[in-house]
Amino acid sequence: MNLAAQLWLTSSSDFYLPGYGQLRKSERWTASRMRVLYWSDGLICWQVNAYLIYRRRSGSAVSTVNTYASELSLFIRFMSDSGLRIEDVCDDVLVSFSDWLLQRKTASGSHINRLILRVISFLEWYQSILVGKRLVGSLGQGAQVTISLRMMKSQRGMARVRTQHHSMVPGSVARTVRPISSTVISVLLDTCEWAAKTHFRRSRDRCMLVLLADSGIRREELTWIRVSDVVEAASAERKLAVRTSKRKGNPYRLIPISGETLNMLLEYIDVTRAIQVRKLKRKHRDFKDEGWLFCTRTGSKMAPSSISQLFSDLREESGVTERVSAHMLRHRYITLQVMARLRLLNGRGIIGVEALTTVLSKVASLSGHSSLESMWRYVDWAYDELEIEHTDSANVADEALDVIERLIGEAENSSNVFLTESLTIVRDALSQLGMKSYELPSVVAHSLRGSASQTRDN
Structure with missing residues (x-):
């Protein structure tokens, strides 16, 4: 098991949870490909695994249970790195866990909050099998993790109760997710x-x-x-x-x-x-x-x-x-769409704010974005990809020119005038193509997007 990459192993396709013999074939006990969590040192995390078994026996699908396992594995890794036991969790630990997730820059604010709620849900279950410990509770109950319940209304006007904890972050905190290769x-x-x-x-x-x-x-x-x-x-x-x-x-x-x-x-x-x-x-x-x-x-x-x-x-x-993730495929598609349109604009001089805004508007009609403000990052990514692409093509062109130069020298040494002239034509044409491959689209609009938005606002 690669503990640096993940903290779980997957059961076999014919695995069943322990149960009564006559009920073993019941759908309730099947756990095909269900995950088993471990601590970073390789020891099995029996507390979380017991919770996962409880969720499966309560009717949750194996795919749902595996999602819980993935979410809780981050918490287990944090606890391992901090040298803490599950019984040590308190408000300060959850705050530190939230800060740890923010520093990783791989999860949005709403995702971090979902992970914290998953941990709280696990702790609420875990305290039911502990004696003399109150892990989760409201203010005044002497709990190690203090939560509050907030009544909220949905768009349809239905009221629901939402658990709150002060370790939660604003849902607008962005995560860094680049296009998939x-x-x-x-x-x-x-x-x-x-x-x-x-x-x-x-x-x-x-x-x-x-x-x-x-x-x-x-x-x-x-x-x-x-x-x-x-x-x-x-x-x-x-x-x-x-x-x-x-x-x-x-x-x-x-x-x-x-x-x-x-x-x-x-x-x-x-x-x-x-x-x-x-x-x-x-x-x-x-x-x-x-x-x-x-x-x-x-x-x-x-x-x-x-x-x-x-x-x-x-x-x-x-x-x-x-x-x-599926969203990284979306990032890749949008980046490629922007790249294709930048190539079409290449050779027309500097690409200004208006031209690039038109490009993003056309791409937004395909991607379903309601606002262009969140799309400027794709210009940066597209330009990065174009730079790599043009660098690679330039290197190939240089290697091809070296081969042509050697062939011209051999043709001159053998006094083959026709071959020398033909190779010279090929060399000159390849040089022109190479010069074009070095020309990156002059994209300056993405650096001016702040002033452009101010102009529109004014």
Whole structure:
């Protein structure tokens, strides 16, 4: 087990929780691929594992339990690094844990708060099996972790109770998530081929990864796509209609997809998905296909959290050590879209604020962004990628010119005038191409975006 990368092992595909012999085959006791947590020193963390077993026996899906395991593994790593026991957790420890998560710069404020709430939920369960200890409670109850309950109303007017702790941070605290590399995408796609337990899962998961990379859509938007949307895209110039999340009314937007991706989706629909639907209809007479493109093995609509779990599982199975997520595929897609439009503007002089704002507006129509302010970072990322790309092409051009120069010298030594003149023409043409490859788009607008926004405000 690589304890530096993760603090859990995964059970086998036929693993069952301990239970009564006659109930062992019950769905309640199955725990296929369920995670087991360890401390950083390799000792098993029985407290968290007991909590995970409790959640599974209470009806939580294995994928949900594994999500809890991933979240709590960060807490266990922090406790290990701090030399603390779970019984030592108090308000100050949770504050330190929150600061530790902020320093990692890999989680947003809302994600950090969710991790803290998961820890509190675990501690509330854990204190039920302790004697003489009050780990979590309200002010005045003598608890080590003091929480408060706040009544909040949703957009639909429904009241709900939310747990609060002073270690929580503003949800607007941003996290640093860069685009995923093409190499990691290839590794994840290859992992889909052998990690999935069924042909349906293998085909479905691969199609989901390809579509996320080829369209830049969000997790929730992916779960909203229906079979009919793909069929209509095949007859609508390969433009897929996608409902936009995080926008009022969830309006549709059209996203061009490649013919190769569209054919892959159509084959998945006509073969793999169709076979799964027929199996479900034979097994359940009252089964009705709701038409979701990426359904679960029971035919129901997938949850966005299941997509996050897929990336977590693929990362674990493939041995990839860097962060991977569905949103990083979205970052990559948007960055490539900006790069393509910067190339088109290359050679027209300096790219100013107005031109680059137009570029971002066009990309926003594909990505579903409601504001351009959050898109300026993609210009920085695109420029970084272009610089690497142009540096690589310049190195290749230099190597090719060296070979041509040697060939010209050999042709001159052998008095082959025709070959010398031909190679000279090739050298001059290659030199011109090399000079063009060194010319980066002159992008200055992203450094002026602050003054540009002030001008618009005024």
